[in-house]
Amino acid sequence: MPFRDIAGHQRTLALLGGAASRGTLPPSLIFAGPEGIGKYTAAIALAQALNCERGRGIFGGDLPDAGQDACGACAACRRIARGVHADVLVLAPGESGSIKVDQVREAIDRSAYRPFEGRRRVVIVDGADALMPEAQNALLKTLEEPPPASVFVLVTACPDVLLPTVLSRCRRVRFGPLSPGDVAGVLMRGHGYTPADAHAAAAASDGSIGRALEGGTEDFADARDAAARMLQGVAASVDVRRRLDSARALAAGRASSDRAELTRRLLALSSLLRDVGVLLSRADHRGLANADLKPLLDSLLRSFDGARALRAFSAVDRALEALDRNASPKIVADWLAFQL
Numbered sequence: 001m002p003f004r005d006i007a008g009h010q011r012t013l014a015l016l017g018g019a020a021s022r023g024t025l026p027p028s029l030i031f032a033g034p035e036g037i038g039k040y041t042a043a044i045a046l047a048q049a050l051n052c053e054r055g056r057g058i059f060g061g062d063l064p065d066a067g068q069d070a071c072g073a074c075a076a077c078r079r080i081a082r083g084v085h086a087d088v089l090v091l092a093p094g095e096s097g098s099i100k101v102d103q104v105r106e107a108i109d110r111s112a113y114r115p116f117e118g119r120r121r122v123v124i125v126d127g128a129d130a131l132m133p134e135a136q137n138a139l140l141k142t143l144e145e146p147p148p149a150s151v152f153v154l155v156t157a158c159p160d161v162l163l164p165t166v167l168s169r170c171r172r173v174r175f176g177p178l179s180p181g182d183v184a185g186v187l188m189r190g191h192g193y194t195p196a197d198a199h200a201a202a203a204a205s206d207g208s209i210g211r212a213l214e215g216g217t218e219d220f221a222d223a224r225d226a227a228a229r230m231l232q233g234v235a236a237s238v239d240v241r242r243r244l245d246s247a248r249a250l251a252a253g254r255a256s257s258d259r260a261e262l263t264r265r266l267l268a269l270s271s272l273l274r275d276v277g278v279l280l281s282r283a284d285h286r287g288l289a290n291a292d293l294k295p296l297l298d299s300l301l302r303s304f305d306g307a308r309a310l311r312a313f314s315a316v317d318r319a320l321e322a323l324d325r326n327a328s329p330k331i332v333a334d335w336l337a338f339q340l
């Protein structure tokens, strides 16, 4: 997948594409950032940009670092995408969950030769935090002085478990979480989600496509419906008992015993409250995670001022932390009911 088709990370990708075009790319890189946001996809795009036979257009538009993007269609681009290009090696954890020294030695041996079919050899270590210490030590010399025409890309969500000696030899490229709109776009374009399902899943995804795909589409949509109903109930009622009933309904059914279900509902609640905050602050509405529920959000503005929205948002945050620490879903839900 060329840079232009990747969701988000525009500035970072332009930087990489520009450096690849100009031949100024550092030969040892770490792509660091949360799981499921496209780091590996970016590493493949970089391999394509370095080896594409045709090149197509400039990626990054008016950004100062813009550079040539891959075409995505030539033989080299297609072979890289299919994982069968002779000069693009991917190391990943095996069944043991770790990357062993033998795998690393083989990659190093292969990278000592000139590229076989392309211009640059790219060695991608996916899940680099799974490199055994011995394997990391085997990589050290190569990371310091990679063979000419070779690029090493270590992809990881936990760079800090790598040896300091490895970290110090690599240029770190940071990838941040995606915006909810970017996540929803990928779910609709690439995974056949309806707009409502895509927005519901994206809102609870913390900016990670991987995380959005973990739950079933219905789970997220149901969780967001429950959270939206609850907020409407709490907002509409001046009667304390009714409000408590509405709030407690959030933890009804499966959510009363199922930690994962209650967590999904709380994440949806948190994202709705955040959107209320965005609307109240008159910030840019393009940042709304639940833009498809704008009428509902507008109706909530009548009952939530900034202070109440913020208080509720932090209460949900604390409830999520408590669930994370193994507190009982029922107790967490009861506590939360009094905070909204």
Ligand SMILES: [Zn+2]
Residues within 6 Å of the ligand: 051, 052, 053, 054, 055, 070, 071, 072, 073, 074, 075, 076, 077, 078
């Ligand atoms: Zn190409």
